[in-house]
Amino acid sequence: MFLRSALSLWPLARNGTRSYSSTGVTKLVAVTVDDQTGIATVNLQRPPVNSLNLELLTELSSSLTDLEKNKSRGIILKSYSDAVFSAGIDILEMYKCEEERVTLFWSALQEVWIKLYGHFAPTVACINGHAPAGGCLLALSCEYRVMVKEKTIGLNETKLGIVAPQWFIASLVNIIGQRQSEVALTTGKMFTTEEALRIGLVDEMAENTEDAFSKSLEFFKKFKNISPFARAQTKAFIRESTIQALVKNREKDLKMFINEIRKENVQKGLGQYLESLKKRKVS
Numbered sequence: 150m151f152l153r154s155a156l157s158l159w160p161l162a163r164n165g166t167r168s169y170s171s172t173g174v175t176k177l178v179a180v181t182v183d184d185q186t187g188i189a190t191v192n193l194q195r196p197p198v199n200s201l202n203l204e205l206l207t208e209l210s211s212s213l214t215d216l217e218k219n220k221s222r223g224i225i226l227k228s229y230s231d232a233v234f235s236a237g238i239d240i241l242e243m244y245k246c247e248e249e250r251v252t253l254f255w256s257a258l259q260e261v262w263i264k265l266y267g268h269f270a271p272t273v274a275c276i277n278g279h280a281p282a283g284g285c286l287l288a289l290s291c292e293y294r295v296m297v298k299e300k301t302i303g304l305n306e307t308k309l310g311i312v313a314p315q316w317f318i319a320s321l322v323n324i325i326g327q328r329q330s331e332v333a334l335t336t337g338k339m340f341t342t343e344e345a346l347r348i349g350l351v352d353e354m355a356e357n358t359e360d361a362f363s364k365s366l367e368f369f370k371k372f373k374n375i376s377p378f379a380r381a382q383t384k385a386f387i388r389e390s391t392i393q394a395l396v397k398n399r400e401k402d403l404k405m406f407i408n409e410i411r412k413e414n415v416q417k418g419l420g421q422y423l424e425s426l427k428k429r430k431v432s
């Protein structure tokens with residue numbers, strides 16, 4: 150009954166799923182909701198590597214708001230690409246950036262993290278490709294991570310000469326603990342899927358995208374006999390202090406970010422990193 154009334158808020162059904170976009174035109178984020186289960190698949194689709202720019206984050210943020218309003222039964226976050234889940238922040242948002250744009254950009258990233266980390270329904274990251282830095286952050290924000298074998302994941306900020314913000318760090322610490330996080334963060338470690346599974350950074354390994362997606366769907370079955378309210382409230386209690394640490398300091402966090410990336414040595418490092426990316430290819 151609940152499912153029916155919640156789903157009746159969604160736009161037209163097509164082949165058992167409802168496609169949906171907050172702007173009416175699907176662009177960088179495509180949301181489909183399964184008619185039977187009420188589970189939403191949020192597909193990031195910004196070629197070539199789903200790097201996070203202002204436009205993608207703005208769409209993702211409004212999709213998350215709509216999913217919250219429409220009482221989705223769960224979210225699977227995945228990539229359109231089998232190679233890259235998300236390459237993290239689009240370096241062009243930090244390199245030689247304008248104050249107005251970078252302010253909007255960072256605020257949108259904060260907003261997405263707050264909404265995803267605190268989403269009331271169960272969330273799964275179907276990590277069907279590499280997930281460095283901001284890509285890893287999106288995966289860490291979900292409750293469960295299924296990752297395709299032979300990919301990489303981690304917060305590699307120090308390798309770029311930048312510092313992962315406190316809320317990135319907290320998201321990692323809450324999953325793999327302080328000691329493992331300290332080593333990983335200070336060395337900018339990118340874990341292979343196999344390594345990530347060993348330390349609990351991901352929960353399951355999959356053969357390919359299809360396998361990862363079906364394993365992601367299995368996660369929701371754990372809650373078949375659990376009250377949705379009890380589940381959601383428990384999640385909220387567990388995550389509240391981590392979320393509040395950013396909510397109370399958004400302005401300060403924004404200033405720190407802008408101040409940090411404007412430093413001459415950081416700008417120089419980002420420029421060199423961009424150049425090195427253009428020269429290198431990952432097998």
Ligand SMILES: CCCCC/C=C\C/C=C\C/C=C/C(=O)SCCNC(=O)CCNC(=O)[C@H](O)C(C)(C)COP(=O)(O)OP(=O)(O)OC[C@H]1O[C@@H](n2cnc3c(N)ncnc32)[C@H](O)[C@@H]1OP(=O)(O)O
Pocket residue numbers: 197198200232233235236237238239240241279281282283284305306309311312313314405406409410423426427429430431432
């Ligand atoms: C003290 C107070 C602290 C306050 C905080 C201050 C600062 C910190 C703030 C933020 C933290 C930063 C978070 C980030 O997310 S930074 C981004 C980190 N990302 C990476 O390091 C990933 C880089 N990319 C890769 O490793 C690879 O691209 C890949 C993801 C493994 C995919 O490899 P593949 O071989 O499939 O693709 P290509 O490498 O050929 O890439 C294709 C194309 O995309 C361009 N590109 C890749 N990544 C990015 C990116 N993140 N931003 C912009 N552009 C990217 C790449 O250059 C290629 O471009 P081309 O023109 O050559 O086609």
